[in-house]
Amino acid sequence: MNHDISKRRQAEAAPLLEIRELTTEFETPSGVARAVDGATLEVRRGEIVGLVGESGCGKSVTALSILGLLPHPGRVVAGEIRFDGRSLLNLDSESMRSLRGREIAMVFQEPASALNPVFSCGEQIAEVLRTHRRMKHPQARARAVELLTRVRFPDPARLADRYPHELSGGMCQRVMLAMALACGPKLLVADEPTTALDVTVQAQILDLILELQRDTGMAVLLITHDLGVVAQVATRVAVMYAGRVVEAGARDALFETPQHPYTSGLLRSRPRLSGGPQRLDAIPGALPDPTRLPGNCRFFDRCPRRVERCRLEDPPPRRVRASHEVRCFVDPSPEAQ
Amino acid sequence: MLSFLIRRILLAALLILALLTFVFFVIQLAPGDPLQGYADPEMDPQLVEQLRMQFGLDQPVAQQYLSWMRSFLLEFDFGISLAKRRAVRDLVAGALPNTIRLAAWALLVRVLLGVGFGILAAVRRGRAVDVGLSVGALLVYSVPAFWLGVMLLLVFALQLKWLPPGQMVSLDHASLGFAARVWDSARHLMLPVFVLGIGGAAATLRFMRAGMLEVLSQDYVRAARAKGLTERTVILKHALRNALLPVVTLVALSIPALIGGTVVIEHVFSWPGMGKLTIEAISQRDYPVVMATTFLSGVAVVISNLLADITYSLLDPRVRLES
Ligand SMILES: Nc1ncnc2c1ncn2[C@@H]1O[C@H](COP(=O)(O)OP(=O)(O)O)[C@@H](O)[C@H]1O
Numbered sequence A: 001m002n003h004d005i006s007k008r009r010q011a012e013a014a015p016l017l018e019i020r021e022l023t024t025e026f027e028t029p030s031g032v033a034r035a036v037d038g039a040t041l042e043v044r045r046g047e048i049v050g051l052v053g054e055s056g057c058g059k060s061v062t063a064l065s066i067l068g069l070l071p072h073p074g075r076v077v078a079g080e081i082r083f084d085g086r087s088l089l090n091l092d093s094e095s096m097r098s099l100r101g102r103e104i105a106m107v108f109q110e111p112a113s114a115l116n117p118v119f120s121c122g123e124q125i126a127e128v129l130r131t132h133r134r135m136k137h138p139q140a141r142a143r144a145v146e147l148l149t150r151v152r153f154p155d156p157a158r159l160a161d162r163y164p165h166e167l168s169g170g171m172c173q174r175v176m177l178a179m180a181l182a183c184g185p186k187l188l189v190a191d192e193p194t195t196a197l198d199v200t201v202q203a204q205i206l207d208l209i210l211e212l213q214r215d216t217g218m219a220v221l222l223i224t225h226d227l228g229v230v231a232q233v234a235t236r237v238a239v240m241y242a243g244r245v246v247e248a249g250a251r252d253a254l255f256e257t258p259q260h261p262y263t264s265g266l267l268r269s270r271p272r273l274s275g276g277p278q279r280l281d282a283i284p285g286a287l288p289d290p291t292r293l294p295g296n297c298r299f300f301d302r303c304p305r306r307v308e309r310c311r312l313e314d315p316p317p318r319r320v321r322a323s324h325e326v327r328c329f330v331d332p333s334p335e336a337q
Numbered sequence B: 001m002l003s004f005l006i007r008r009i010l011l012a013a014l015l016i017l018a019l020l021t022f023v024f025f026v027i028q029l030a031p032g033d034p035l036q037g038y039a040d041p042e043m044d045p046q047l048v049e050q051l052r053m054q055f056g057l058d059q060p061v062a063q064q065y066l067s068w069m070r071s072f073l074l075e076f077d078f079g080i081s082l083a084k085r086r087a088v089r090d091l092v093a094g095a096l097p098n099t100i101r102l103a104a105w106a107l108l109v110r111v112l113l114g115v116g117f118g119i120l121a122a123v124r125r126g127r128a129v130d131v132g133l134s135v136g137a138l139l140v141y142s143v144p145a146f147w148l149g150v151m152l153l154l155v156f157a158l159q160l161k162w163l164p165p166g167q168m169v170s171l172d173h174a175s176l177g178f179a180a181r182v183w184d185s186a187r188h189l190m191l192p193v194f195v196l197g198i199g200g201a202a203a204t205l206r207f208m209r210a211g212m213l214e215v216l217s218q219d220y221v222r223a224a225r226a227k228g229l230t231e232r233t234v235i236l237k238h239a240l241r242n243a244l245l246p247v248v249t250l251v252a253l254s255i256p257a258l259i260g261g262t263v264v265i266e267h268v269f270s271w272p273g274m275g276k277l278t279i280e281a282i283s284q285r286d287y288p289v290v291m292a293t294t295f296l297s298g299v300a301v302v303i304s305n306l307l308a309d310i311t312y313s314l315l316d317p318r319v320r321l322e323s
């Protein structure tokens, strides 16, 4: 009995989602593209983790690897994904399916195209409940209307009968969120949920995600290329570059003392909202070709702080302080900031 | 939705009126007098005049047009066959159901095989099933229907004697019990329906496969999977409903071609339908019959367009609301 309880405590202390050395590849005509290459990432219960990085660095592929939804010909070739005590990569497809939408929900970048054009919004929410909760039609529909209220639709019953093409992008994303909430998931994976939206709508959606997270206590993996978004809502941040997480830590620590030159670059290139001329120093250069990843540091070509060692070796993760890790040989001096 | 339907139906009615007018004037413009072929040159001119009067050929064109429209639309009276000396309405009433029976079953074969195997091929893309189906569809598609019909007749009817070599029922049909009658009709239907439907099924399969593949790569299909729906629901609900949209149009708009195809098939299988009636009427210059069949095939085109619109609007809310 006691033993059981301590075991459960342990399970509860363990991160909800643990990704270790995840490697995902696509076999393409021009070679094997390694979209994710040894990424390590944790999401604890009830926290919001921001996964940041420029377009093409492997964020979406990471998310799809978690849900087992990689498009053909993508496949996970190495690493481990543990969710709530289970190893997801070994799960059979039926167990994985029943996990999706029930324990792990996902919202996408293009809300308007993520909704099926030929079914009403209410139906698309209700079918999740019918599938996972075995609800009957009227009950599922009533619950769908409730969920639409929670994502702040003033007239949810009417909205349930409307079709995606009648809604704005922000409304579609709210419907997607209602759908994601339907079964009270432990984890919400939000892949660039605001990128396709207008700035004002972006703020509303972020605010809503934050509110829903507080109400339900679910954890959120918030994927974005926008550090500003992360700064607003995340408790922890992971910075991804060329298929791996190059820096991860608590939000404030990471923003105040960024360790990786890429993180520093991202912070500098962030547009400031507070007055003064905007400084948009984008980092010069581009991501390495995923079919020909170098054996040394991936950021070498673009790095302002590189030393000789970086040309030859790939920096392993280095712990800077408790729960702040970086993959860089160079210790940034305070004046380098 | 209702106003959309009403508008489409009004449009269809208008088209039918226009069609009728068109047919009337085409026949008017055709050279020769309809009575020429039938009136014996030595016949009493008074009798010829009497016949002309009887058929209304002596009246002014406008008068003929009005009375013709009235009898066509209100009384379904298509006149009297000059060759068969019987009401065209009765000839059509005898032949039309037979053609509809043939075409409807062929359409069903087309849709079931085409859509079913199209989904299968798309879901199993690149595997043996897909390759087999695609090659098969190509073969079927490139074989002319009349040749296929004759070959199947040779093999299954004349050589193996498994199926009857034509006609709609056996001679002793009337004396059979109910189940035996149904089976007898089914055996007579098999070959012509297969030949008439299979080409369209092949076309539908290829179309369906392409549409399904496109839909399967859409965001909403990935989102449907992310919701944890079963693969069955993802394919047969989310993907299929979208992939069907263009197929509905294709199939409905191909109904006229299907009906055209019955002409050849009815000939090969001695099927007493509209095709046979039309061919005979044309060779005998039987104007009233030609007019009636031309008109009815036009009506078939209009109705299949209407069906396409209605089905499409039922399947696609975007069309439904845009009106
Ligand atoms: N379907 C695919 N086929 C081949 N390569 C892909 C595919 N999807 C993604 N990739 C590769 O994975 C890399 C990371 O993509 P992605 O995870 O979508 O980036 P992002 O961080 O912008 O979400 C891309 O640069 C691309 O090379």
Ligand SMILES: [Mg+2]
Pocket: A056, A059, A060, A061, A191, A192
């Ligand atoms: Mg992405």
